[in-house]
Amino acid sequence: MNTKYSVLEKYFGYTSFLPHQEEIVDAVLSGRDVLAVMATGGGKSLCYQLPALVFGGLTVVVSPLIALMKDQVDSLRANGIPAATINSSLGYGEQKIVERVILEGRIRILYVSPERAVQPFFLSLIAKADVRLIAIDEAHCISMWGHNFRPEYRRLRMLKERFPAVPVIALTATAIPAVQNDIAVELALSNPVRFVGSFNRKNLTYRVVPKARYFPRLVAYLTEHPNDAGIIYCFSQKATEELAKKLQDKGFSALPYHAGLPDSVRAEHQEAFSRGDVAIICATVAFGMGIDKPDVRFVIHTDLPKDIESYYQETGRAGRDGEPGDCILFYSRGDYGTIRYIIEKECTDATQKDVAYRKVGMMLDYCETTGCRRKFLLAYFGESYPEERCGGCDRCETPVKVFDGTEAASLVITCVHETGEQFGASYIADVLTGSKSNRIRENGHDRIPAYGSGRGYTRDQWLLFIQEMVGKGFVTSTGGRYPVLVSNDRSRAVLAGEIAVPLAEPRPDGVVAARVENDYDEALFLRLRQLRKVVADLDRVPPFVVFHDRTLKEMATSYPGTGVALLGIYGVSEAKLKRYGRRFLDAIEKHCAEHGIGPEQRSG
Structure with missing residues (x-):
């Protein structure tokens, strides 16, 4: 069997690649520098994790946030892959242990922040290791034309200069051509192979709803989706706290998140959301790149985003597991005044101001378009959509008269x-x-x-x-x-x-439409999800590290009765079968006995 396919199945529980993944993996394995632009949920992480296992040695991954590194390391370890991180959350003794196992060659994938990656001590450390691959995640942060510019990313060219023979893969979910060029130049990539995947998130539905009296509509939507996790973005810190309190008063499980909260409280709230202890986070854009939770079912904006890139990336946090997700924007043109005030306050350069105004102007056009919203978004990123109607936005669900x-x-x-x-x-x-x-x-x-x-x-x-x-x-x-x-x-x-x-024709103020779910045994799915939460808490990891929702839904469709059948389920690796398989098979067996589901309906 081809090595990459055997690694894919053994460690990740997949039998096939997602679009562009295999081509990217092949380019990396051939030793080429790579620039990959793939929509959120497109499987960017596997594009360097799989080559890391084929290459052997050490793969260094530059990642912007501690929480993101932790989630990735937890997931890799659950799949039997030796991974670690060096960041400011480690104590002196813990860091020394990680440094030792790196030099002993016992770590395959190492996550590190951009600031630490260019420190002399760290560069000296990995120079003594067998570095085979360097991956730079959220690479758009290197470009001043991007929407999350971080100056420290500009120094990462040191990695290519220090290790010129080591292939570098730069990855991002959102990068217009100007940002792509900036990434290649600033990272000193050597004749990189570019892969720009589709920006079309087929599993997401886009809706723009009038903002006037939005709270009752929001409550109605949340009531219709009581078991779903979601993010609600607000413009100000005060608004996040007020909305979280109002939702709590209505009986919803919600917490606020913003940069003004103490670090310990922010970390606690993010951890509660990640582990499924709280369903809803009311957040400012400070709740951003560190979100690796795949089962977010909705992303709601109560205020106008400042540009299409930010909106696309924020909505992209819904449905990372490929399952349906709702993207709802409560819109009022009055929000433009707030953004205009911020532009005037924060942009001192005239060119920068003009760019900011053009970007927010495009955001207004998106909200007010009478055509397909998906087509509009894709056109912004330079991609055409061949169909007249996508069937996955409010404009296409109820055609304009x-x-x-x-x-x-x-x-x-x-x-x-x-x-x-x-x-x-x-x-x-x-x-x-x-x-x-x-x-x-x-x-x-x-x-x-x-x-x-x-x-x-x-x-x-x-x-x-x-x-x-x-x-x-x-x-x-x-x-x-x-x-x-x-x-x-x-x-x-x-x-x-x-x-x-x-x-x-002017539209009446409509209600937010409900999402249509896939066909599976919902009672079994909820039972398995409860079991997953118990198992995850025992292992002190987020539930999605155990199994994704898609994996549980496949179990609730085919009712696997053996380990071999369970191993055929999407996302069940050999390590996860060994670690979790018996408990999930027992839960499925018990459910089938209680509901009279016979062998003829089950796999295995």
Whole structure:
């Protein structure tokens, strides 16, 4: 049997690779430097873990967060792979033990932070070891054009300079072409092979829901998914604590997480979420790259993200195990003002400001698009989606109805003209709806014919009309930091009655749709999940280190009755069969006896 396949089955419990994994593994095994961009859940870790086992010697993995390193090491050890980490959480004695076993050649995969990876002592240590591969995770952090720039990543080129003959694999889930180029240059990769996988997370469903009175809808959704784990992102530290308290008062298991909490409390809350002791984390973006929990079933944003990259990465924490996940964004254009305040406060460079405004502008377009949201996201990352409708977003689940919006479009164009073509969409919507703002009165625009002419629609509905008109070329937006609407040839043709303007009908405020689950024995799945929690607590590891939800669902579908049958289940390695198999087989046997499930329905 091919070595890579035997390693894949023996240590990871898989019989086949995910898309691009095998090509990446082959490139690494051939000694090439590799840059791999793969969506969250695409199996990036295996792309260096499997070669590490084939190569032998030591593989050094640079990872940004202690919690992420710990989860990875726990998972590797559960599969019988000798792994360790050197980080600030280790005591002096513990670190010395790790250093000794590294030099003895008894560690196959070593995780280390970017700061420690370039320290002279660490470089001297691994120079005495048999380093065969270097992996740099979350590589987008090296680029100032990325969304999580960390200056310390820029020093990691030292690794390639110190070990020029050792292949380096850089991995990330989100990198537009400019960021990919930055990664290759800054890490001094030698003619790297690039693999850019699809950004399409087929198992995720995207929905944007009006933010007004969002809490009852949130409660209704959580009530429909009582056994699911999820992350709710809020913009401010105060909002995370207030929301967690409100959810607790409603009987939900929820905790806050933000940078203002003491380190010990943050670690405690993250550990509780990771181990399944708490179902919901209400968090700021501080709850980020360290999340390796595969069974997150929903990611909800209560506020507008600042850019598509952040949104994509945060939503990508749902469904890492390949099972269905919901991505829900409660949207109000009013959140733009908060982001604008932060941009003005934090961005001192004019170019940086313009980039930030363009990015948030794209986020607004995503929320307000009348087309397929998946298609929009993929197009942003340079990938086309061949189908007209994806069936996995709110726009495709309930197709937009179109009406003759020529009259509404004429009101917009007239208002743009009467206000001197000097204002953006928000101001035009305010004039059309008859806002009594001081700015409108000071400009004298409460006395023009267009003022209040659009009271038949809400301000948000007018914003959607305007966004669609811009997208279809019926009016032009100048873009930049302060976009201004101006008329064009098509605008004049609309006013002259020469062309019609089809627009999407305004949508009523809808409820958040429920997710459709796969077909499996839910009672057995819940029983196995409870057993997994007990086993995980005894081993002091997160439940997903024992088995993923997908593994339990396959057990709850085929009812394996023997070790051989259990070994055929996705994610059951030889080490896990030996360690956990008997307890899970006994639980399945007991369930089958209680429910009259006979041998003809079972595998093995």
